[in-house]
Amino acid sequence: MQQTTNVAFMINSLEGGGAERVMCKLLAIMEAYFKEQQLSVYLILLDDLPEAHRCPDYVNKITLDTQGSLVKGYQLAKQKLDAINPQFCISFLTRSNMLNVAIARQVGFQAILSERVNTSSHFSGGLKDTISKWMVKMSYPRAQRVIAVSEGVRADLIANFNVAPDHLDVIYNPYDIAQIERLAAEPVTDLPAKPFIIGTGRLVKNKNFSLLLEALAQSTLTDDLLILGQGDQLTALKAQAAALGIADRVHFAGFRENPYPYLKHARFFVSTSNAEGFPNAIVEAMCLGKAVIATNCESGPAEILSGQYPLQVSGFTEQPYGCLCETNHVEGVAAALNHLDNADQLARYSAQSALRAQDFSNAIFREKIIQVINPAAGQYKESHYVPAG
Template identity: 70%
Template sequence: MQQQSVNVAFMINSLEGGGAERVMCNLLRIMESYFATEQLNVYLILLDNLPEAHLCPKYVNKVNLDTKGSLLQGYRQVRLTLEAINPRFCFSFLTRSNMLNVAVARAVGYRAIISERVNTSSHFAGGIKDNISKLMVKMSYPYASEVVAVSEGVRADLRDNFAVPAARLRVIHNPYDIAHLHELANKPVADLPARPYIIGTGRLVKNKNFSLMLEAFAHSDLTDDLLILGQGDEQAALEAQAEQLGLSERVHFAGFRSNPYPYLKHARFFVSTSNAEGFPNAIVEAMCLGKAVVATNCESGPAEILSGEYPVTVRGFEAVRYGCLCQTNEVQGVTEALNFLNDEDHLQHYAQQSAQRAQAFSDDIFREKIIQTLTLDTSETKEAADVHPG
């Protein structure tokens, strides 16, 4: 007897430029053959009607909502959508999508699988709005059928600070198609800096702390230029800071690039100075291209990636197994790391270590872990979800 097809759903705020959005599209690409074999009809729900920087695979049924960032509008629109789809599960990324997924699941009756992509405590650092957001996470996440953390640091934060039961938490690192990244890196671009350069990428927002990168770069012995790829509301302040530091001729703010990999390929090494991460895609992507890495030891992700361990404490700067870890928000440590990688022997050693470490984050490993998550015994997960998590 032929198996009857079943609907499943995925949900994210939008497909604007960002790491979580890229991973969602990669997940759908990696899982296509599995979904076809299992005869699953796949839907992707986008909460907001915004420009899309990432391509959703063609086999996916994309549903564009227009919630305008509102949880109230989101609940109404998502509930109507998921009632019509009637999915076996809905797998969501990002806080707003996750909270809506859990709330609607309790009303409609499907498995809510949520994935936290950032260290929640660090992401909502303070202020009334952030405190409200943290309370809402604590009131919703423990009721999900399954919670996927992108790193060990994120898992520990959700368990210790947001009452998510340890039995319902699992870590799945992001996937990376190394061969495809090399293909993208080989595409020609016309605006590479004329001089040797190091590179940093990401949204130009306070949590990414590009201000620290500029300060350390100014104090370092490097003669290279610095290329920064990304856009955000801190750009004007960062440009003013670069001018004040006398770096206007050496720092290039190149904006967002849908294909940043040619710029990574031609850089000497990669730098990340974030105050908080979930699992920093940019670090691993640089390593996939064989680039040595300097990164602050923020929560969460860099220590796991660069040392293979968690947790790790660093004072100032430490050269660990796969890269250079620095104390968070501390200029001297980052400066020392930049000077360390300015030595060609150190640079070549850590370029080789990067390429070796990247092999641990393959599509195949990711695919198997996603399948395990999606195929958990539904009766067990429903029973767990019906029990008050406290």
């Protein structure tokens, strides 16, 4: 019998967020493979914070209390990883990624990083961001592999952070369409009374809900707008809606743990972000057959809606799987809103969304993860694992 081998995963915490959710999804999707390979799996959380996501029971979860400190994180995580002695460690988010690389050199395991954001856009200005970008530039090239969540993220890492192209893999986020459909069927009692469109995400400047409000006011669309999310821009956005004369049509519903029933009942989905790593909300809307309007920000929307990267657009353009608009372009988003107000166009793009969603399945994700980790653990026996569906 093969001796059990340890493997590790590391992330800042399991607070609410896309990266945290994908980490738990990854562990769930890979459970059968890890068991077949007789791998003992550890998840290290750097910070002791309330958890919005739950990792599978088979995982050995270790919660540290680094309080956001890189120095304390290095000390505590190194101690744990030294004891675990993993074959590899896969990390999510910048702080965990930098620690992963630093500790791997000391302990002797393979560091595999997952970059969840467009790094240049994420660290956009100020001294702290400049230092963070420099640290990424120094650490990421030393990893065994780097997994980019989109082609745009991959291109940014090559161009601006010295990561070698042959050290990079692109793996899109996984989506369980059947589960999303089940969650979408759950009853909710606070839907808008009138037909509505929907946008979701944190109410922060980078998500640029301000642009969506401007475009809605300028368009001929008569639908209400439902916005799911919370953040420091809430007061300003409410004031803007009032100033534009659309306050009675815009519903700020806050954060919803299960956003899918709201997506299901919306006519279509709109994202007006200035920057993304890979926009989960767009694909989740597509899983429910919702037509999509998105700004062509770095990175993800162009790849999802057109199948191409890079892609330049001006104003508003029709793409094979959705409507793609120039970033920060009110007239372009307004034109897209008007375009999807047409019943034939809405039906066409709804069908295309459902078709495109199939490209982001759990099965495809699982096979790509296996391709990344197998070279990092060459002594594993040949897998007889056959993925489901």
